[in-house]
Amino acid sequence: MKRNKLIISSALIALLLGAWLTASAQNNVTIAQEQKKAIEGVSSNNAKVTRDGSKVAVDIKLDVSNLKVKSTKAILLTPYLVNGTDSLALSSIGLYGRQRYYYYLRNEHRISGGNETSFRIGDNEDVIPYHAETTYEEWMNGCRLILSRRDYTCCEAHDGNQQSELVSRALWVPATPKLLYVSPKGEKTKSRSLSGTAYIDFPVDRTEIHPDYHNNVTELGKIRATIDSVRNDSDITVTSIYLKGFASPEGTYAHNTDLARERTATIREYVLKLYDFDPSIVTFGHEPENWEGLIAWLRKSSLPHASQILEIAEDKDTDPDAREYRIRKYYPEDYKVMKSEIYPLLRCTEYKIEYNIRSYSDPKEILKVMKTQPGKLSLEEFFVAGESLETGSPEFNEVFDIAAVMYPDDEVANLNAASAAMGRGDLKTAVARLAKAGESAEADYSRGVLAVMNKDYTTAVDFFRKAAEKGLESAEEHAKVFNEYARSLEAK
Secondary structure (H helix, E strand, O other): OOOOOOOOOHHHHHHHHOOOOOOOOOOOEEEEEOOOEOOOOOEEEEEEEEEEOOEEEEEEEEEOOOOOOOOOOEEEEEEEEEEOOEEEEOOEEEEEOHHHHHHHHHHOOOOOOOOEEEEEOOOOOOEEEEEEEEEOOHHHOOEEEEEEEEEEOOOOOEEEEEEEEEEEEEOOOOOOOOOOOOOOOOOOOEEEEEEEEEOOOOOOOOOOOOOOOOOHHHHHHHHHHHHHHHHOOOOEEEEEEEEEEEOOOOOOHHHHHHHHHHHHHHHHHHHHHHOOOOHHHEEEEEEOOOHHHHHHHHHOOOOOOHHHHHHHHOOOOOOHHHHHHHHHHHOHHHHHHHHHHOHHHHOOEEEEEEEEEOOOOOHHHHHHHHHHOHHHOOHHHHHHHHHOOOOOOHHHHHHHHHHHHHOOOOHHHHHHHHHHHHHOOOHHHHHHHHOOOOOOHHHHHHHHHHHHHOOOHHHHHHHHHHHHHOOOOOHHHHHHHHHHHHHHHHOO
């Protein structure tokens, strides 16, 4: 598999900015320069180079009213498209003196030896319209239109050569800047956790566990299933199991304190008997009365006096026993419903299993884990996998999309997923990802790239300048280029 190294830091961004992606096909792009002085005796009026899909047209109005050509001589005017070492000669214009013109008519022999439009000087052709067409090639982006004059004597000998630039930066469409992928910060230790709530029933005022009591088989199974999901994985080391028990508000606060503590201690012993954990990693706490759970339920309740009861429950300046007494005394019917429907749910045990996952360095192994257990991977590991794939390939895009799903609030994950989306032309997704990519220089740069793709060059310039101000110096070059391009479009 071909490896395309990704840009991993601001220090390397300058490397990517030097090379640009091939510009997308643009239709009807015209760069023209008016009334440029061309060659001695010849001037050009409204020379222009236009593109329509794959077709390029060159149009020139050549003023030859001041051109003097001796009867035996000839002049060959040839337009060229030139960009660096690439060039293309277009069809020529032959301007002939009287004798030379008739000679070539008789002999069917022209100076260029090819496709040539011929004129006899003196036939009142003051302005000669020129039109030529060719097929667009990538190197033509930003090319120059050059007019070459070559003089010929009667014996086909050259008698001087002149050149003049008629159009600069023809067909210029700045290419979309390369997409940016940022390497996330690594995790020294991949620490993760799983949590849940079990509703284990105890006989009234008792603290011993009866596994077959009421629904205890299912509720105890929740704790066991959560522990087993990580304990049986060779890549995982369990580091902590924390249990927190809650009692409901009925009864005295002092009695509920003892009850919550002892029942939770019993559940801890149950866990230790099932597994060979070091006792030090299995700890517990307790909440004598689950008022927060009651408050949350009351806020969504349709009880007739839910708002009044909620006010009492939220009064933390009042003793818990006094609060429970007031609810029971003043709202007895509501209290009956609460005791039967919500109080059993307040008597619960919250559990949290913390664990460490080993690190992965082999891209192939990372990709395998990603398919089945992506939650085991760090953002850095996702990046390592992406780095091993062809940039822009479906597999490459999948890596960064899954990374953003697993880390939905991480700015770097969203930034890289936005770049992947732009790479496949999914600009709607890119907008959503960039909204969560933060305000870093790299994020502003990527927003500039998105604006370019949307042909909103003014916005693109603004974001590139922001990126430059935040330390991404090479973004300033993009700001200059697209600012110039925006002005050129306005000037048409």
